[in-house]
Amino acid sequence: MRILVINPNTTASMTRKIGEAARKAAAPGTDVLAVNPEDGPPSIEGYFDEVFSIPGLIGCIQKNPDYDAYVIACFDDTGLHAARTATSAPVIGIGEAAFHMASLLAGRFSVVTTLAVSIPAIEANLVHYGLSVRCGRVRASEIAVLELERPGSDACSTISAEIGRAIKEDHADAIVLGCAGMTDLAERLSREHGVPVLDGVSCAVKLAEGLVQLGLRTSKAGGYAAPRPKAYSGIFAANSPK
Amino acid sequence: MRILVINPNTTASMTRKIGEAARKAAAPGTDVLAVNPEDGPPSIEGYFDEVFSIPGLIGCIQKNPDYDAYVIACFDDTGLHAARTATSAPVIGIGEAAFHMASLLAGRFSVVTTLAVSIPAIEANLVHYGLSVRCGRVRASEIAVLELERPGSDACSTISAEIGRAIKEDHADAIVLGCAGMTDLAERLSREHGVPVLDGVSCAVKLAEGLVQLGLRTSKAGGYAAPRPKAYSGIFAANSPK
Amino acid sequence: MRILVINPNTTASMTRKIGEAARKAAAPGTDVLAVNPEDGPPSIEGYFDEVFSIPGLIGCIQKNPDYDAYVIACFDDTGLHAARTATSAPVIGIGEAAFHMASLLAGRFSVVTTLAVSIPAIEANLVHYGLSVRCGRVRASEIAVLELERPGSDACSTISAEIGRAIKEDHADAIVLGCAGMTDLAERLSREHGVPVLDGVSCAVKLAEGLVQLGLRTSKAGGYAAPRPKAYSGIFAANSPK
Amino acid sequence: MRILVINPNTTASMTRKIGEAARKAAAPGTDVLAVNPEDGPPSIEGYFDEVFSIPGLIGCIQKNPDYDAYVIACFDDTGLHAARTATSAPVIGIGEAAFHMASLLAGRFSVVTTLAVSIPAIEANLVHYGLSVRCGRVRASEIAVLELERPGSDACSTISAEIGRAIKEDHADAIVLGCAGMTDLAERLSREHGVPVLDGVSCAVKLAEGLVQLGLRTSKAGGYAAPRPKAYSGIFAANSPK
Amino acid sequence: MRILVINPNTTASMTRKIGEAARKAAAPGTDVLAVNPEDGPPSIEGYFDEVFSIPGLIGCIQKNPDYDAYVIACFDDTGLHAARTATSAPVIGIGEAAFHMASLLAGRFSVVTTLAVSIPAIEANLVHYGLSVRCGRVRASEIAVLELERPGSDACSTISAEIGRAIKEDHADAIVLGCAGMTDLAERLSREHGVPVLDGVSCAVKLAEGLVQLGLRTSKAGGYAAPRPKAYSGIFAANSPK
Amino acid sequence: MRILVINPNTTASMTRKIGEAARKAAAPGTDVLAVNPEDGPPSIEGYFDEVFSIPGLIGCIQKNPDYDAYVIACFDDTGLHAARTATSAPVIGIGEAAFHMASLLAGRFSVVTTLAVSIPAIEANLVHYGLSVRCGRVRASEIAVLELERPGSDACSTISAEIGRAIKEDHADAIVLGCAGMTDLAERLSREHGVPVLDGVSCAVKLAEGLVQLGLRTSKAGGYAAPRPKAYSGIFAANSPK
Incomplete structure (x- = not known):
């Protein structure tokens, strides 16, 4: 099983620490990769920072579409609902x-x-x-x-x-x-x-493992449906849902 | 009084229609400018589209800092809380x-x-x-x-x-x-x-006018405090809070 | 536009102060008249006083039926729901x-x-x-x-x-x-x-102005429907709904 | 034990029916008197009618201060909170x-x-x-x-x-x-x-009897405190709290 | 009228005290019997004790099926919902x-x-x-x-x-x-x-008396329906619902 | 890791089916034992049956104190809170x-x-x-x-x-x-x-595994504290908390 743990801020030392915690929590046979976006804030402290971390967070999922589950490693569960529309694999916020x-x-x-x-x-x-x-x-x-x-x-x-x-x-x-x-x-x-x-990091890893082992996936019948295909403009063109 | 009405999607015809509705609702003496971001989705339908509209929405506020109030003209009040941290002028969502x-x-x-x-x-x-x-x-x-x-x-x-x-x-x-x-x-x-x-568009214009006329502004004592200054990376560098 | 601000207690000095605050908040072109009932308590402090202020408050609306909006200038929004049945113009409580x-x-x-x-x-x-x-x-x-x-x-x-x-x-x-x-x-x-x-007084004036300017009126399809015509007895005969 | 059952509308036939129901529910040794105000609406259907029934309802309590308990026999519990400030005996609404x-x-x-x-x-x-x-x-x-x-x-x-x-x-x-x-x-x-x-009528009688038999009375330490003495004006002068 | 007051713990001195309080609260003509189970904890302090008091409590009802009402004299209303399925007479918890x-x-x-x-x-x-x-x-x-x-x-x-x-x-x-x-x-x-x-003891007695005098009984149309007949095993065989 | 899955009713065929489901959900290295009490109802349908299943359920924990986690395999989470006081290992209800x-x-x-x-x-x-x-x-x-x-x-x-x-x-x-x-x-x-x-059975197994792997245990600082030692009477003497 492969879990992608996304630190939505850009501070690599924090990503490393989160990755270690996630790996320590993971069961044998679970591969954990911890990543962070290149664009955005170095830490997320309040509503403003959140906004500029989420496109990068979603980008991490779009660039790594084949993971079995995704963990959002920011305690305010930044971008959680959007992330769930971007994949049918389970997405768990650490909060x-x-x-x-x-x-x-x-x-x-x-x-x-x-x-x-x-x-x-x-x-x-x-x-x-x-x-x-x-x-x-x-x-x-x-x-x-x-x-x-x-x-x-x-x-x-x-x-x-x-x-x-x-x-x-x-x-x-x-x-x-x-x-x-x-x-x-x-x-x-x-x-x-x-x-x-x-x-939250270790809790999220265990919940993600559990859902994957049970074959459970995010529902696409409600608000987490895949986004309707449309062409985004400008800097977000590459993120357009297809 | 000057109100900036922001359509957070990129569809100019919709921005025009919203601008007309806002101007129709506005009192004499209220100037309304309706704008939309250049980057992002042409319409906002669900969580995924929201994410890619908010940075442009915040950018509209950052580029137009001297308005007396701001209206977010998307019914799910996209980015409302973040927008309130970006200015001390009132920000009203149409929802x-x-x-x-x-x-x-x-x-x-x-x-x-x-x-x-x-x-x-x-x-x-x-x-x-x-x-x-x-x-x-x-x-x-x-x-x-x-x-x-x-x-x-x-x-x-x-x-x-x-x-x-x-x-x-x-x-x-x-x-x-x-x-x-x-x-x-x-x-x-x-x-x-x-x-x-x-x-919601006309309701938001009247609420914004009312708050401005009473001299009321967004509280900075709680979650709407100005973001802490930090340097954002990559495509969001220009949005860094100072 | 004409707004009737009703102080539901009988203290004229307070009515004057409220009237001044309302006029100060009002937009150019808004006429504010502040009144109070002749019958009832000199101040409203708790449930008992409320009861004896509301008939007079409703009477103020019945005697002044042609205003564009009504403001109830008592913070516990004394008689608000009944007042809304007495007119189809907007009625706003200051609370x-x-x-x-x-x-x-x-x-x-x-x-x-x-x-x-x-x-x-x-x-x-x-x-x-x-x-x-x-x-x-x-x-x-x-x-x-x-x-x-x-x-x-x-x-x-x-x-x-x-x-x-x-x-x-x-x-x-x-x-x-x-x-x-x-x-x-x-x-x-x-x-x-x-x-x-x-x-609350200034807030109520702005909300009333906004609703009037948008042509919005109290709904008559639910609990705010006009009272069914019936003959009241005794001292309230003159208040009978027609 | 004496219970005053107040029908807050002015329809005597309804007062009689309510009185019979109350007496049927009452225990041996409970005296029930059913009354209605002379002033006010013949039936209570919605917020407007309520307003003009409550002063008479309170008047019934003021004129009959020595009962052990009071029942308000209108299903929307018209004037319940005010009635509780007017006496320290229990007051029960039939709703x-x-x-x-x-x-x-x-x-x-x-x-x-x-x-x-x-x-x-x-x-x-x-x-x-x-x-x-x-x-x-x-x-x-x-x-x-x-x-x-x-x-x-x-x-x-x-x-x-x-x-x-x-x-x-x-x-x-x-x-x-x-x-x-x-x-x-x-x-x-x-x-x-x-x-x-x-x-509700029979339920209220039993609750009133129970509270009286236990010697329990309305609390005067919160919102049901006796009204502060003040002189009411006009038609309500006689209702002034002393 | 006969009310069975059940102290669900096994401490007889407490049962006596509860019985006295219940009798003091009861109206003339109400017979109160206070009992406690023979099996179970001497006091109920938390979730664990509750579990071992409830079978005895239900047993008390099963062994005394002809009372007009039942009172559960433990403040956390131990076994209240189950007791209501065991009889159609009213069951009142003191909490x-x-x-x-x-x-x-x-x-x-x-x-x-x-x-x-x-x-x-x-x-x-x-x-x-x-x-x-x-x-x-x-x-x-x-x-x-x-x-x-x-x-x-x-x-x-x-x-x-x-x-x-x-x-x-x-x-x-x-x-x-x-x-x-x-x-x-x-x-x-x-x-x-x-x-x-x-x-709670005296309050429960009065509520029980009131319900009995009104001829009201526990509803059998929802969750308080009589248990489906089935054969229980072992020490609970005698409690099997018929 | 050893998980005890307790079917609180006495139907062995159901215990077997639950055990199979639990084992299918379990990770390699997790031992699952499915048991049921000998005393109590053959199925749990409503409040009454619950009461007579919980002592046996708690008994299963008391007799098997060395498991790493416990699962209560009845959808209404029968006896969950009491079970949590009986052990400091995690206890999960399938509901x-x-x-x-x-x-x-x-x-x-x-x-x-x-x-x-x-x-x-x-x-x-x-x-x-x-x-x-x-x-x-x-x-x-x-x-x-x-x-x-x-x-x-x-x-x-x-x-x-x-x-x-x-x-x-x-x-x-x-x-x-x-x-x-x-x-x-x-x-x-x-x-x-x-x-x-x-x-719920498979979900509970995964949650139990996750909590055990993280070393998390039921809190003893609130309502799940171990029961105070006391001597129970009669058929429950052996269940007395020590």
């Missing part, structure tokens, strides 16, 4: 993956993400998925995405403190880490706090 | 405009849009806005967007039949037309059915 | 007006009203409109309505402190002022806190 | 009474009321109470309130047919009759359809 | 009874229960009944069920402190006591805090 | 498994189950999980559980017809089969209707 998995382990989870500016998009996703009723609160640690890449950063202890508050104030019995760049912290934080701490 | 206005006139409205593939995105918007509780049902007439531009099309009678069903089956007491290309049909259909039939 | 406008500018608004006793009615309205999902919290400043009319009152600083808490605790990125008597404070409080602060 | 009782007997109930114009108010009540999730649908039989008072009317068979549709289409396993004037039909319709058919 | 009664007296109630481990089940019940919208918060006093039975325990003051917080922090204007073992504390706590404090 | 997986493949799924009497419990689960917003409708085929075990039954074509209605009337773009006994029909029905048709 939704962690939300669904957490719902199987705990009564209520809270999310600890990077910047407050990302909270509204995450909250809207939770409402859309239905899982907002399972979420205590989406919390920001106010650590910027790329700070997570900086060696020597004390990001982990800041995140840990926020997790402590989530357990105490939100009565959360599980924690979802709200950024693909936090993927290497889950295990340590789980041990520290004694509750499940979920990383 | 939300019609939903809010209909909520002031009727107990329950139904939406009649083009293709069924657009229904999930519209439904998700309604949930996000809170107004799904006011909506009877989102209905598709199965008329493609560009068919509305074809002279001699019998689109109007098909839409009218669907409106009849919405009134009878959904107990809707107002109708929202679910495509910018239907803007010229509202008056006639309202007379025909004896209920308010709302066109 | 709903502010909620809808705030939803176009911010992700989440909080309300700062007068007394806690009014909170349940406002919360119920938000649920009914659908916009409770957009509201962080309805907060009371515990300032009585008529205290706002007293020269030298320090009401504004109390309200400002509550706004500060709303921004910090509710993560609200816009504020709605929850009383017609606060209409003159919005601008100053907005500057002070750096977020949109909305006054 | 809510039937909804709560039905929730104890069945998974999902549907409502069969008189005219469609009353549906929005009933639906709003259900949302406010929380019980809309237990309601399949609010259905109109299109029988006017006073038609129920006409000897020889075939209202019962029309209502029965609508009940049949509710069971089949809504999968309702209980039926709530949506008008105080239907109070004498419940038993017969229940036998006919083999499901519980609830009449 | 739902208190929630419904509180909804008739106050705008928002909070629950004060024993251990935090019971909160999720209570919250789920509230959502299922629809009444979660009426509930401020479900709070744990962290007093174990059987501690309530210990003479000299200071449980009451701990519970009182939590009630104080509910009124202040949740803006609750009524309190529901969340354990059958608290039934003797309601009156005293109500006087202390000046808000209605509801005990 | 929730199918709902979560369907949510990753389609915008809206419908459920086709056996008897209408099971619908309320399934609907309540969907609400509890949050996924009711993703579900079009829960439909009954009116095929009894054990009819699915009868050779020569035409159950499959009846189910297929109901699926057709779900696609047409509910606009579902995926189908969830609502009974463990339908596990062998999914592939064929998916091919027939051209949409994903999900079987």
